Amino acid sequence: MYKRLTIEDKVRVPPQHFGEDVDESVKAGLESEVEGRIDPEIGVVIAVEKVNSIEGGDIKPEDAGVHYDVEFEALIFEPELHEVVFGEVVDITEFGAFIRIGPFDGLCHVSQIMDEYVNLDEENSMLVSEERDFTLGIGDVVTARIIAASMDSQDTNKINLTMRQPGLGKEEWVEQYEEEKAEEEEEEDNEQ
Numbered sequence: 001m002y003k004r005l006t007i008e009d010k011v012r013v014p015p016q017h018f019g020e021d022v023d024e025s026v027k028a029g030l031e032s033e034v035e036g037r038i039d040p041e042i043g044v045v046i047a048v049e050k051v052n053s054i055e056g057g058d059i060k061p062e063d064a065g066v067h068y069d070v071e072f073e074a075l076i077f078e079p080e081l082h083e084v085v086f087g088e089v090v091d092i093t094e095f096g097a098f099i100r101i102g103p104f105d106g107l108c109h110v111s112q113i114m115d116e117y118v119n120l121d122e123e124n125s126m127l128v129s130e131e132r133d134f135t136l137g138i139g140d141v142v143t144a145r146i147i148a149a150s151m152d153s154q155d156t157n158k159i160n161l162t163m164r165q166p167g168l169g170k171e172e173w174v175e176q177y178e179e180e181k182a183e184e185e186e187e188e189d190n191e192q
Contacts, residue, residue: 001083002102003076005042006052009034012065026068027051034074036103040151043078044103077102079149079159084168087161089140092127094120097136099144099161106159108144113163114173134173143168 011033017025030048038044052071059066079085079101087099087106096109110118113136116129126137136142145168148160163169166177 001078001080002046003043003078004049004073005076006071006073007042008069008071010067011070012063012067015064015066018066022054023051026054026070027072030070030072038151038157043076043151046075046077046103049073049075077104079104079106079146079151081146081149083146084143085146085161086141086143089136089138089142092120092125092136092138097127099142101144101159101161104157104159106144106146106161108142108161108163112147112161114169115164132176134170134176136170140170142170143174 009030011026011029013022013025013029017028027048030051034045035047036044050073052073055069057066057068085101085106087101089097090100090105091098094110096107097113098105099108110127113127114129114134116131116134118127118129118136120126121128121135124137126135128135142163144161144163145165146159147162148158150158167174
């Protein structure tokens with residue numbers, strides 16, 4: 001989920017920016033230090049939007065940069081358990097599909113793609129269902145649900161997804177499921 005947060009932090013402005021506008025050099029320092037950073041408590045910082053306050057300006061003996069206490073507003077992405085997300089398939093493997101959701105790639109394991117058995121078509125780099133011949137390939141846009149999210153560090157974040165629930169998957173799958181369900185209901189009504 002995308003959020004706007006007000007964050008208090010410290011930022012270092014390197015010596016080559018001395019003499020420049022403090023507001024601009026602090027914002028540039030924040031952008032280079034915090035944008036893309038994963039914080040297990042808040043998610044990933046997508047963008048520094050605005051600097052609200054700057055205090056301090058300390059120089060430490062071991063560092064030629066200037067250190068400021070800042071309060072700033074940032075756009076954050078934090079994947080939440082059970083959140084429904086839209087994404088694009090960026091990789092297909094024998095064990096599933098990697099789906100880009102915001103700044104992360106989540107894994108949808110083959111067992112979570114659909115209720116049917118799925119095979120890998122290596123030649124065409126896609127997954128194909130056995131019964132309906134549904135396909136999932138690179139570039140396909142899908143709707144999925146987050147079933148596990150771990151944001152421990154920059155290197156070990158993991159997001160697991162499912163598309164095995166009504167309304168999830170590729171749009172054409174959802175439409176076909178809805179058509180089949182409507183036909184079944186019509187048949188039941190005709191039998192009564």
